[in-house]
Amino acid sequence: MDQEQKEYFMNEALKEAKLAFDAGEIPIGCVLVYKGKIIGRGHNLRQASQQAIDHAEILAISQANRQLASWRLAGCQLFVTLEPCPMCAGAILNARIDEVYYGAADLKAGVAGTLMNLLNDGRFNHQAYIEKGILEDKCLGILQTFFKQVRKEK
Amino acid sequence: MDQEQKEYFMNEALKEAKLAFDAGEIPIGCVLVYKGKIIGRGHNLRQASQQAIDHAEILAISQANRQLASWRLAGCQLFVTLEPCPMCAGAILNARIDEVYYGAADLKAGVAGTLMNLLNDGRFNHQAYIEKGILEDKCLGILQTFFKQVRKEK
Numbered sequence: 001m002d003q004e005q006k007e008y009f010m011n012e013a014l015k016e017a018k019l020a021f022d023a024g025e026i027p028i029g030c031v032l033v034y035k036g037k038i039i040g041r042g043h044n045l046r047q048a049s050q051q052a053i054d055h056a057e058i059l060a061i062s063q064a065n066r067q068l069a070s071w072r073l074a075g076c077q078l079f080v081t082l083e084p085c086p087m088c089a090g091a092i093l094n095a096r097i098d099e100v101y102y103g104a105a106d107l108k109a110g111v112a113g114t115l116m117n118l119l120n121d122g123r124f125n126h127q128a129y130i131e132k133g134i135l136e137d138k139c140l141g142i143l144q145t146f147f148k149q150v151r152k153e154k
Numbered sequence: 155m156d157q158e159q160k161e162y163f164m165n166e167a168l169k170e171a172k173l174a175f176d177a178g179e180i181p182i183g184c185v186l187v188y189k190g191k192i193i194g195r196g197h198n199l200r201q202a203s204q205q206a207i208d209h210a211e212i213l214a215i216s217q218a219n220r221q222l223a224s225w226r227l228a229g230c231q232l233f234v235t236l237e238p239c240p241m242c243a244g245a246i247l248n249a250r251i252d253e254v255y256y257g258a259a260d261l262k263a264g265v266a267g268t269l270m271n272l273l274n275d276g277r278f279n280h281q282a283y284i285e286k287g288i289l290e291d292k293c294l295g296i297l298q299t300f301f302k303q304v305r306k307e308k
Contacts (some may be wrong), residue, residue, distance in 0.1 A: 016192055024250045033203050036194075038294075044223050047225075049225075050220075050223055050225045051219045051225055052219055052226070052227070052245060052248045052249035053212060053216060053245050053248065054220075054225075055248075058295050062205060062207060065205045065207075066204075069204055071201075071203075071205055071206040071269030073206070085248065086244030086272050086278070087240075087242075087243075087245045087247070087248050089241075089244070090241025090244050091207050091241045093240060093241070094206045094207065094239065094241050095206035095207075108278075109278060109279070115277050115278075121269075123269050124240070124262075124269075125262065125263070148260060
């Protein structure tokens with residue numbers, strides 16, 4: 001996949017993040033791509049749904065599983081605006097996703113290179129290729145704008 | 155919680171594992187307890203649902219979130235027949251579950267003490283108390299019976 005394509009799909013993940021932002025949720029978005037087409041989309045919904053598991057990646061994976069009628073997402077690329085947390089990294093392993101592209105690093109909970117790297121640990125039965133920093137400024141920017149606004153409202 | 159109570163709730167998790175067994179799924183079960191009552195139950199459903207995320211713990215957490223109308227499960231105890239994988243350990247952290255009791259260790263993917271310990275890593279914003287080996291023989295036994303049967307059928 002060339003850089004233009006990567007940025008195209010990360011922009012789609014950013015559209016999802018914007019939907020979260022507009023709903024007052026921490027703005028994180030994700031899309032899942034299979035053979036050049038988006039087959040799963042998701043954005044953080046935790047406050048609206050009050051479901052601890054409703055992170056962008058989990059919702060996108062769940063939709064992609066329905067689309068392919070399979071729990072296996074081999075051959076898929078995942079694009080997410082923020083580095084995955086342990087739950088989402090684990091879901092990526094469980095779904096056998098091959099490639100993970102993320103925008104901003106998560107210094108507090110990121111486990112695709114920041115605090116540790118669960119996606120490249122040979123003890124698990126799957127590993128994923130990781131590329132970080134795709135549209136990093138935009139992905140970080142929407143989060144910073146959100147938290148600035150939250151602090152102002154307090 | 156005394157040993158008798160712990161075994162009572164692990165037996166309930168085993169009942170869930172049995173439901174998975176009867177459905178031809180890898181037999182793992184989970185219950186979530188709040189103030190002495192079960193508020194979430196789940197068993198592995200991956201083959202039936204073709205959802206990579208449908209592990210016992212995820213389904214029990216999701217049900218408990220609905221029951222309490224909150225993504226926060228502080229004050230809850232989770233009982234699961236097999237040591238959590240990265241996804242489920244991450245969901246336990248995300249839901250702020252305080253106590254985790256498991257039956258059998260998972261030598262291939264267990265991250266509550268076996269391959270690593272995600273539930274006691276001070277870099278994350280939550281840690282959980284862990285106790286392993288509750289009704290271990292029964293929890294391991296149902297898995298061994300299942301895999302013996304699968305091998306026979308092949």
